[in-house]
Amino acid sequence: MTWTDEELVARSQRGDVDSFNQLILRWERPIYALAYRVIGREEEARDVCQEAFLRAFRALPGFKGQAKFSSWLYRITLNLCRDWIRRQRRAPISQLPEDTDVLEMAAARGPVESIEDLVARRELSAVVEEAMRLLPDEQRTAIVLKEYHGMTFQEIADLQGCPLSTVKTRLYQGLSVLRRQLERNGQLATERAGAAAPVRAEMVKRV
Amino acid sequence: MSQLVETTFRCGDGEALMTYVYGESSPAERDAIAAHVAACVMCADEVAAIGSTREQLASWTPPFQTLGFQLPRRENLSPEAESVARPPAATATILRPSRWWNEPLPAWAQMAAAVVIFASGLTIGLMRNSSPPPTAAHEAPILTAQSASVTTPAVTREELARLEQRLTGEIAQMRAAAPVATQPPAAMMQRVNQLIAASEGRQQRELEFRTAQIVRDFSNRRQIDLANIEQRFGATTVRVMGNQRDINSLAQRVAYPASSPYVP
Numbered sequence: 001m002t003w004t005d006e007e008l009v010a011r012s013q014r015g016d017v018d019s020f021n022q023l024i025l026r027w028e029r030p031i032y033a034l035a036y037r038v039i040g041r042e043e044e045a046r047d048v049c050q051e052a053f054l055r056a057f058r059a060l061p062g063f064k065g066q067a068k069f070s071s072w073l074y075r076i077t078l079n080l081c082r083d084w085i086r087r088q089r090r091a092p093i094s095q096l097p098e099d100t101d102v103l104e105m106a107a108a109r110g111p112v113e114s115i116e117d118l119v120a121r122r123e124l125s126a127v128v129e130e131a132m133r134l135l136p137d138e139q140r141t142a143i144v145l146k147e148y149h150g151m152t153f154q155e156i157a158d159l160q161g162c163p164l165s166t167v168k169t170r171l172y173q174g175l176s177v178l179r180r181q182l183e184r185n186g187q188l189a190t191e192r193a194g195a196a197a198p199v200r201a202e203m204v205k206r207v
Numbered sequence: 208m209s210q211l212v213e214t215t216f217r218c219g220d221g222e223a224l225m226t227y228v229y230g231e232s233s234p235a236e237r238d239a240i241a242a243h244v245a246a247c248v249m250c251a252d253e254v255a256a257i258g259s260t261r262e263q264l265a266s267w268t269p270p271f272q273t274l275g276f277q278l279p280r281r282e283n284l285s286p287e288a289e290s291v292a293r294p295p296a297a298t299a300t301i302l303r304p305s306r307w308w309n310e311p312l313p314a315w316a317q318m319a320a321a322v323v324i325f326a327s328g329l330t331i332g333l334m335r336n337s338s339p340p341p342t343a344a345h346e347a348p349i350l351t352a353q354s355a356s357v358t359t360p361a362v363t364r365e366e367l368a369r370l371e372q373r374l375t376g377e378i379a380q381m382r383a384a385a386p387v388a389t390q391p392p393a394a395m396m397q398r399v400n401q402l403i404a405a406s407e408g409r410q411q412r413e414l415e416f417r418t419a420q421i422v423r424d425f426s427n428r429r430q431i432d433l434a435n436i437e438q439r440f441g442a443t444t445v446r447v448m449g450n451q452r453d454i455n456s457l458a459q460r461v462a463y464p465a466s467s468p469y470v471p
Binding site: 028127175 | 222226229257263267280
C-alpha cells in the first residue's frame with residue numbers, strides 16, 4: 001500500500017493531487033530541517049519549505065526522473081535557501097532569535113532518554129547550532145547535507161555544483177572549525193557548571 | 208602507479224581523511240590510512256577528535272514547527288494545466304498549512320457576519336438622524352447606505368424590513384446548503400488528527416519543561432544538602448583531629464615525663 005517516491009511522482013504527474021500531498025507529507029520534515037539548518041530561522045525555513053513544494057509541483061511536468069525525487073527537492077530547497085541568504089546578506093544571521101528557548105530547541109523528539117541526558121542534549125544542541133552559524137555558508141551546507149541527510153560526497157558535489165575535492169575540503173575545514181569551537185564552548189560550559197562549586201569550597205575553607 | 212598514490216597517506220591530507228572518516232574511501236585507501244593512523248599519534252588524535260565532533264553534531268535538532276502543507280484538491284488539476292494556464296502569482300497561494308484558524312469561514316457565516324455589521328451600521332445611522340425627517344430622495348443602492356447614512360438615511364423602514372426578510376431567507380438557504388458543502392469526513396478526520404497531534408506535542412513539551420524544572424530544583428537542593436553534609440563532616444573531622452592531638456600529647460607526656468631528657 002506504500003508507494004515509492006517514483007510511483008507517487010508518476011501519479012502526481014498524471015494530475016493526482018493526493019499523491020503529491022503524500023510526497024509532501026513524506027518529505028516536509030527533512031526539507032524543513034534542511035532549510036532551518038542552512039538559514040537558521042524557523043519562520044523563514046517554514047516558508048522556504050512551503051515554497052520548495054510549490055515549485056516542485058509546478059515543475060513536475062519537467063521532472064523526468066533523471067535524479068531521485070528527493071535530490072531534486074533538495075536542490076530546489078537549497079536554491080531557495082541560497083536566494084534567501086543572498087537577500088539577507090547585509091543582515092547577520094549568526095544570532096539566535098531573541099525568544100529562542102533552549103529547552104524548546106529539541107522538543108520535537110520524544111523523551112525516551114533520561115531527563116538529565118535530555119537537558120544536557122538540549123544545551124549541547126544550542127551550542128552546536130551556535131558553532132554552526134559561524135561557518136561560511138558552503139561549509140555549513142556541506143556539513144548539513146553530510147551529517148543530517150547522509151548524502152555521499154558525489155551527491156553533495158552535484159547539489160553544490162562543485163568538484164568532489166571541494167566538498168571534502170569544505171567538510172574538513174568546517175569540521176576543524178567546529179571542533180575548536182565546540183572544545184572552547186565545552187570548556188565554557190564546564191566552567192559555568194563549576195560556578196556552583198565555590199559555595200562548597202568556601203564552606204570547607206571556613207571549617 | 209595509481210596503486211602507489213592510493214595507498215600513500217600523508218599527515219594533514221584532509222580530503223583523504225574525510226573519505227576515510229565517512230567510509231567512502233576505496234578498500235586500499237582505507238587500509239593505508241588505517242595503518243597510518245595506527246602508527247601516527249597526531250593523526251589518531253585528529254580522527255578521534257573528528258569523531259567526537261560528529262557525535263556532538265548529532266545533538267542539533269531544529270525547533271519544532273507545525274507543518275502539514277497540503278495542496279487543495281481540484282477537479283482536472285494537472286501540473287501542465289496548472290503551470291501553463293495560470294500565472295505564477297495565482298498559484299502562489301495554493302499551498303497552505305491546513306490549520307483550522309487559517310481556513311476561511313463558510314459562506315453562510317461570512318454572510319451572517321456581514322449582515323450583523325451592516326445592520327448595526329444602519330441602526331446607528333438611523334438613530335443619529337432620527338430628528339430630521341428621512342429624505343429618501345434618491346434610490347440609493349442599499350449596499351452604499353452605510354456610508355450615506357451619516358448625512359442622509361437613504362432607506363425607509365419598509366426597505367429595511369424587506370432587506371431583512373430577504374437576507375434571512377438567503378441565510379436559511381445557505382444554512383441548508385452548508386452541510387453539503389462541508390468537508391468530507393476524511394479531511395475532517397485528518398484535521399482532527401492534526402489538532403490532536405499538535406495538542407499532544409504541546410503537552411509533551413510542557414511536561415518536558417516541567418520535568419526539567421523539577422530536575423534542576425532537585426539538583427540544586429542536592430547540592431545544598433551535600434554542602435551542608437560536607438560542612439558538618441568537616442567540623443567533625445576537625446574535632447576528631449583535635450581530640451587525637453590531645454590524646455597524642457597526653458600519651459607523650461605519659462611516655463616521656465617532664466624529667467626525661469627525651470621530651471620532644
